[in-house]
Amino acid sequence: MKVQRVRISDSDQITWTVLGEDYLSIRPIEQFISYLESIERSLNTISSKSI
Template identity: 50%
Template structure:
């Protein structure tokens, strides 16, 4: 999901847009809370938007609703972040400690 810059009359903010090219409502609400309630800088908002974009892409690929996530359904997201592999894909990894020196 793309992170989109939004230019306002008094500054800049960021949002995450879905496949319909509209802001993802729960993400937008959280970013608005950070902006207004916490007076977060545009750089902070951009960082959160990028992370939430990755989270939302994972949720969509895994077929999960954001408000129904459990710990067992969250752990594969950490694997996606760590390995960079898409959801449901597991590539064989070489373990340096298991290879022999030649």
């Protein structure tokens, strides 16, 4: 697994993604990160929960 910081170019928003051995995002983790963002958790919280 690899945790990667991502900048969304349209809004300069920063988020995180987790990639599997096949370099594709891991869906349950992506859903959890989206949930944390929707309840407005800080970027530090999101990054620490992603690892």
